[in-house]
Amino acid sequence: MNCLLRLERITHRFGKVLALNDLDLAVPEGEIYGFLGRNGAGKTTTLRLLMGLNPPDAGRIELFGEQVKSVPVRLKQKIGFVPQEPHFYPWMTARQLGRFVGEFYPTWDAQEFERLLRRLDIPTDRKASAMSGGTRTKLSLALAFASRPPLLLLDEPTTGLDPVARREFNDQLIELQREQGTTVMFSSHLVGEVEQVAQRVGIIQAGSTRFEGTVRSLRAQVRRIAGLAQPFEQPGWERVRGDVYRAAAAAWEGADLPPGAEVEELGLEDIFLAFARTDELRAA
Numbered sequence: 255m256n257c258l259l260r261l262e263r264i265t266h267r268f269g270k271v272l273a274l275n276d277l278d279l280a281v282p283e284g285e286i287y288g289f290l291g292r293n294g295a296g297k298t299t300t301l302r303l304l305m306g307l308n309p310p311d312a313g314r315i316e317l318f319g320e321q322v323k324s325v326p327v328r329l330k331q332k333i334g335f336v337p338q339e340p341h342f343y344p345w346m347t348a349r350q351l352g353r354f355v356g357e358f359y360p361t362w363d364a365q366e367f368e369r370l371l372r373r374l375d376i377p378t379d380r381k382a383s384a385m386s387g388g389t390r391t392k393l394s395l396a397l398a399f400a401s402r403p404p405l406l407l408l409d410e411p412t413t414g415l416d417p418v419a420r421r422e423f424n425d426q427l428i429e430l431q432r433e434q435g436t437t438v439m440f441s442s443h444l445v446g447e448v449e450q451v452a453q454r455v456g457i458i459q460a461g462s463t464r465f466e467g468t469v470r471s472l473r474a475q476v477r478r479i480a481g482l483a484q485p486f487e488q489p490g491w492e493r494v495r496g497d498v499y500r501a502a503a504a505a506w507e508g509a510d511l512p513p514g515a516e517v518e519e520l521g522l523e524d525i526f527l528a529f530a531r532t533d534e535l536r537a538a
């Protein structure tokens with residue numbers, strides 16, 4: 255697996271808050287990587303680190319095959335970013351914003367930007383202040399893809415969009431990613447959308463990676479006990495019935511299945527809940 259980005263044992267503190275705690279992740283080239291975590295798990299801190307805004311306290315960053323302590327400007331120019339809430343100069347139109355942003359990127363493709371505006375149905379001469387939230391988010395995507403970045407980071411880009419606009423945005427992201435062959439890291443706390451867009455997921459919890467792999471391999475590893483032929487009392491398997499999440503998490507921990515157990519696959523949402531529940535139990 256050829257990875258465009260690798261983080262190893264990254265630690266980042268804000269004063270006493272340990273935001274990233276030995277975080278490891280690897281993003282394969284040319285794929286969409288879903289970066290999934292609850293509020294406060296450390297997603298934004300990780301993405302800001304990749305934008306060169308939060309240099310890590312410890313750990314190793316490998317980006318585009320280079321090992322760096324923090325991300326220098328020449329590498330930042332190869333990274334596109336779509337934030338949670340785009341901030342544009344409100345008096346600028348989409349076209350003016352294109353000219354403005356284009357100045358920062360040596361690889362800016364003005365023709366591609368015009369094509370993206372048409373493709374995403376963004377009015378070229380309307381001021382940003384008069385655009386809907388959905389249009390502003392699409393404009394952010396057009397601005398990011400117009401510099402043809404090899405790596406695109408999106409930080410919970412669909413927050414605030416209704417389900418139709420969210421689906422439309424994600425479909426357009428998938429199409430553009432395929433056209434340009436971009437490597438994408440897409441952060442979200444919405445399991446359904448990560449399942450829709452990503453081939454590979456990283457689940458981050460309290461600043462550490464809890465799981466990383468394909469959606470398929472995650473499903474194969476974490477299962478729910480649907481039925482049991484006989485009672486089963488062993489560590490990690492207390493209350494198999496009536497407490498699905500503890501059972502699912504026990505399956506994840508690699509425990510052998512009890513004799514006669516019937517298993518069923520879980521959706522990504524249940525797996526995510528299972529991880530959250532197990533970690534709460536461990537912390538209690």
Ligand SMILES: Nc1ncnc2c1ncn2[C@@H]1O[C@H](COP(=O)(O)OP(=O)(O)OP(=O)(O)O)[C@@H](O)[C@H]1O
Pocket residue numbers: 268269271272273291292293294295296297298299300443
């Ligand atoms: N500037 C800061 N000062 C102090 N603590 C911070 C700062 N930024 C983030 N944190 C803390 O670091 C941890 C990780 O926050 P982060 O914003 O990276 O999480 P997140 O996964 O992006 O959450 P969300 O989904 O809510 O955006 C949290 O405990 C947060 O309170």
